[in-house]
Amino acid sequence: MATHLGHETRPTKSKVNTKSAEFQANYKEMLALVDQLNERLHEATFQGEDRLLELHHKRGSILARDRVELLLDDDSPFMELCPLAGYDQDEMTTGGSQVAGIGLVCGVQCMISATIPTLQGGASNATTVARGERLGRIAWENRLPQIQLVQSAGANLAQQSRVFHPGGSAFRNLAERSKAGLPSVAVVFGSSTAGGAYIPGMSDYVVMVKGKAQVFLGGPPLVKMATGEVTDAESLGGADMHARKSGLADQLAMDEYHAIQMAREFVSGLNWQKQGTLPIRHLKGLFEEPLYDPEEILGIVSANIRIPFDAVEVILRIVDGSRFTQFKPLYGPNLICGWATIHGIPVGILANNNVIFPPEANKATQFIQLCNMRDTPILYLHNITGFMVGKKYEEEGIIKAGARFINAVSNSQVPAITIVMGASYGAGNYAMAGRAYNPRFLFSYPNSRCSVMGAEQLTGVLDIVMRDSAAKAGRKIDEEKAKVASSMFQAMVEAESDVYWTSSRCIDDGIIDPRETRTVLGFCLNVCYNTEVKGGNQYGVSRM
Template sequence: MSHILDPSHRNPPAHKTAHPDEFASKKPAVAQHLGHHTKPTKSKINTKSPEYIANYKEMHAMVEQLNERLKEATFEGSQRLVDLHHKRGYLLARDRVELLLDDDSPFLEICPLAGYGQDDMTVGGSQVAGIGLVCGVECMITANIPTLQGGASNATTVARGERIGRIAWENRLPQITLVQSAGANLAQQSSVFHPGGAVFRHLAERSKAGLPSMAVVFGSSTAGGAYIPGMSDYTVLVKGKAQVFLGGPPLVKMATGEITDAESLGGADMHSRKSGLSDQLALDEYHAISMAREFVSGLNWNKQGQLPIRHLRGQFDQPLYDPDEILGIVSANIRLPFDAVEVIIRLVDGSRFTQFKPLYGPNLICGWATIHGIPVGILANNNVIFPPEANKATQFIQLCNMRDTPILYLHNITGFMVGKKYEEEGIIKAGARFINAVSNSQVPCISIMMGASYGAGNYAMSGRAYNPRFLFSWPNSKCSVMGAEQLTGVLDIVMRESAKKSGKVIDEEMAKASMDMFQAMVENESDVYWTSSRCIDDGIIDPRETRTILGFCLSVCYNAEVKGGNLYGVSRM
């Protein structure tokens, strides 16, 4: 597995990735006792067909590429720097996270490919970040990677940190920061300084809201980085290793003429005995991590949302159909359509899916199911959105809020239908009601980009701008205002009409070169690795892992109360 980390991506391999379905692997199937009346939906997929085989081959290659790139994202510096780090008596960042996590527990990395392919950026922003179990409590964990540019913060670190902070806030997650950083990357000061200060404001807001935060300082934490332990609720410093100061000895000498050494200026012992910055003085890194676990165990942390008993007891069925078959159903070429229901029945418990208005607005699939025993409402695209699809979605979102049921959006949408006929039928009004419902929905929403996600269709399906609790992409997906070819064609028409009105003659060779360049740019910027690199999603995932990740994320959502609300202000009927 790639997104909920495979043991081979961890060092040392002390933990095995826990599939949430395995938490109750010894429990008997008891679906017949849980009041299930919906019959499983039968699959119509022929796994022997040429189309299925071709899709599977292409999608499998995409997943292999994804796994290679996710493995690249676990890079912690050159062997020389790693060896030097070990020689100085430090553990690597991923080792620290591994020791902090419960044995045999999942760890979901958030935005692991942030910064991928961008110049002057470290992949992941020189940090490890994700959600894992510490003493049975779901926590947001971040760890600086000091063997990558000293763990310094760059523009990617800031963007990833903003997203991590929002997830932790919305889902009421205790936050643990494992600190060893050179501070801000001064070469990128303008893109780090201005937005980067929000991390300290967020720590203050968390503390006021009663959301615990903790910092464990293993090495240097200088300048703005000193405020991470300074503003966290609880701070542990490692004796003889941690150093926290606003300005190091060279800066102090330059500013005041005072000559001092780093340990006297901001060492762990000084902060434990004199300044009071440190709440606990750890003898070594292992001791510090055990103190972090003690802190979490003493929180008496409870979820505000009540998870269903069948989820807690593991009393839910697996899908009847192998999630591996998703690779043969979905096409690597997003122009090729597929039936979203075939994906859904490979994600939900017992392949049971109760459709809502199945004969009305058939291009938008709506219905209810459970995933790991947790009820969900599902919206999925089978094609472009017409007024009936928009009307159907609006009512369905209202019903999910009435039921206090989280919503899952499965994107494969080119947008809303255009044309004179559909304008007369009120496509704008219907679409506005749909987007109104999405905007004001109060229940947790999770979005999965499983194909195209274009234009207002992205908005209606709770894209990034609509603040879903989590948003993940499949490696075949694309997201932009519209397809590159369509957008280039529109631009070409506009250019020609403008030239005609002004009486200008178009240089066809130059126009073609310009359009080709523009199309290539749009194709690049709609590519899933481009968008993931900029934290437009929370990560690219193997489609076969979607059920596991959804089960984990739904559980995380229940840290906060899951409750629907009134959706509407003014609406055009």
């Protein structure tokens, strides 16, 4: 039996035939989906028309993505979050006119966001607000210092009702962060007006660029309208004034490069430490790569979500040394549970191989309790159509078993990370720590779908309900109209369960290339250890 860093566990042997026609065909389909994803992610890096970029440069300004790059440490990873927020939505900009994600600044993992002034003036729209709320939650839960690189025309007034009402939470979050001792930095490169003035106003540390930053509650036209006072933007809210008179600016930078350097200096002086203790084997890189090539995940995970696949085969390509110790492998076999390490960090893994029956739910409940007892983060890998229905299973207590499962997920204290690998339907989504259950991070594969149930099933259920209702009322059904209505409804459900639809609305934190799963997980697990990783007594009242 092989010994691995003090643990005696054999690598699990893969059963995949990578030469089979089925594997090769699926690989090609998944590769096409990944290529499509990469095209759309590239589109999301758009920062505006060439003429606007040229004008921005002529003014001596740095593009938003370059500002982020300069802020980051050399060779720092940067995990962009919700990059497709707003994708294919009318009146929205993909990404909400901002660049945002987690990267290293002076060795400290920080949540970084930068408005893109060359894209609709960097104005905030409804997508900006939704993405900002999600980024704020990630930063809060993972105890990340926050750096905002600001240059924005303010709110998109055409969407004022969708920006104004939820948008105030961004300022409340800054106040709550400050009380909790979570540092926030605002670097103002240009305009930050009206509500945007409260970003520097409520940040812990503010840097403004001389001759460029302008921060005021109301610009010169509004001041003249409201008070009759005639003034210019620079004297009203310029960086020099705020540094010398109002005191809003903590530092006056001579140019944009200087401003970015000042932000880095602030972070370097925080003496920021992780509260969680990462394993030595992670810190020193003392872990094995999987025995099997992650490239093979493209041939394993079904491009067509109606075709099942073995989740264990995915696990073997993302965990260290392909070593995976299953828990209760012969009981409730449709739900895979077990322990492994990823980049040297212990994880408990739950993965679906089919529908959930009472034994699967019971196994999951106990496993989640054990992970909490071990202070071990949990990884949920979705490919689930839901809980089994039918008279037999109701009598066997599927509701009670499912409730215990969901109870355990809801009250679990250790960090959870969720990846939707295929279907994620109904209460199966809830039980496997879907968005409503607040996993620290949630990502999707480009083949995945998420909704209350499959489009065909949902359309069929509604058709049955409609016919039963008509029969009880003695009404005759117009079959032609019913067929058209069913077809339209099914198309709507198909569209709204599509991964790009859900990612556009920040239901996940990004769509990822399945081959990058291990890298993404290693990064996220490291981020989770900014807080203490500790389980607890996670159980409330439950029906036994």
